[in-house]
Amino acid sequence: MANRYVLITGCSSGIGLAAARGLRQHGFSVIASTRSEEDAARLRGEGLTTVRLDLRDPASIEAGAAEALYLAGGRLYGLFNNGAYGQPGALEDLPTEALREQLETNLIGWHHLIRLVLPGMLAAGEGRIVQNSSVLGLVAMRYRGAYNASKFALEGYSDTLRLELAGSGVHVSLIEPGPIDTQFRVNARDAFLRHVDPKASRHKKAYRQTLKRLEKEGPSGRFTLPPESCLPPLVHALSSRRPKARYPVTFPTRLFSWLRRLLPTRWLDRLLVKSA
16 A cells, blocks of 8 residues: 555644554555644654645645645545644634634635545546544534534535545545544634633633633543544545445444434434533
């Protein structure tokens, strides 16, 4: 698989970093992208090939994709779209710009990147596009509306892309993690404080719990798994002759996947209100 080049976004930590390390061990030629040069240098110190790519910046996406394609000899075998963050806050409290930034990073930037690397896959008659979704792409929770919107949209986007690429040799899969022990909460806290004024909101009492949750160190609950738990489904999505459309990861993801099919909406709402 040494000639199977896979570009991974968001490799500075968490799932992206675990994926870069793990896929290299499985014999893939990994190109790991990061936003900062500091993170890129750290990964190069581990022997990883890196490119700079900021999903909020179209020019950065184009430059990063061009460098990755050059390194891969003109085409990529796989793309693992992973770089994302969560913007907490009640929708009524979020400035429009905050929602725009969330969608730009978690969806629109991914689309831009896909359009740059897909032609090479189509020309070769093979390729894999793997999208990192979330349990919050399946069910909604309070104070996570911006992130919910980005992941619900990603689910529909990926389903459509899979149908449109049927028969082309390019396969599209979704990985759907639940709680994973990453830097996600730290980044979410920063986004929350940047865009939301808790004291001015009618949700200020709930926001105290939100901040408490985001500032908690270590695993967020007994069902939290390490980022390496996403590696087996990723390897299968990239290697199998018949990759799955969806790979749920963690017990909460599998549970809510079933509950949304089985329960009436009102019943599911009651459960989700208590879970928030």
